Amino acid sequence: MRKLINVTLLPLLILTIISCGEDDQVSSREFPKLNTLEVSNITANGATFNAEFSFRGDFEITSYGFVWSRFTKDFTLDNSDKVIIHQNINTPNFSLDVSSALEEDKTYYVRSFVTTDEFIVYGQAKEFVSLGSNAPQIDNVSPLSIFYGDTVSIFGANFSFAKDNNQVKFGGVSAEVTSATDTLLHVLLPELIQSENSTLSVSVAGNVSESAETLNFIGPEITSLSKTEVVYGDTVEIFGNHFGYHEGLNSVKIAE
Incomplete structure (x- = not known):
């Protein structure tokens, strides 16, 4: 060592x-x-x-x-x-x-x-x-189709090695930077995205850049139910993809 x-x-x-x-x-x-x-x-x-x-x-x-x-x-x-x-x-x-x-x-x-x-x-x-420095540069974002719990990779230049010095937003909603170099950020998708299509921005030392690419948010997908005939008090299991990764992100409504 x-x-x-x-x-x-x-x-x-x-x-x-x-x-x-x-x-x-x-x-x-x-x-x-x-x-x-x-x-x-x-x-x-x-x-x-x-x-x-x-x-x-x-x-x-x-x-x-x-x-x-x-x-x-x-x-x-x-x-x-x-x-x-x-x-x-x-x-x-x-x-x-x-x-x-x-x-x-x-x-x-x-x-x-x-x-x-x-x-x-x-x-x-x-x-x-300091008199300032250049703005961050966003070259590529992956993946472009995202859902709750995803980690997004942002490739570019002029990021900060100190992860807390990078501010990343999806459609105006702040996201958590989990790791950082001067050319690559890993970002956890925030929970409060409301729009199906979101822009992404990165701010470092007061300089802000926005991605030219639009990210597509994938909503929940239901593939099957444990039962289709129910009475009051029944428990129904819902199977599918892209649900919220904790209970508070999901709400279920049963239409009449």
């Missing part, structure tokens, strides 16, 4: 590495060290994040990039927006352009990172004020 290292350059650096094994020990092994540099090229379309190695060593780096957040503490690869390159790097510095998930006139904190087979190493955080 990788070990997590937060590195801040101070006159005196005291580093404790906690092992995930049974016998926790302080490690004296070297590791890459990073400086996060000032953010540059801040525009309404995004910004450029910059970093340099203060010590590179001969480590095989498996990925590198940046994480950013509105919060000053405890933002990591697991819980933040990020831009990540999955390859080794041997240059003394690196920069990456970010064009999504930045809200206009908001203060953010960004820090660089690299990963090896053993470590995740972060540089110190740098503060900057």
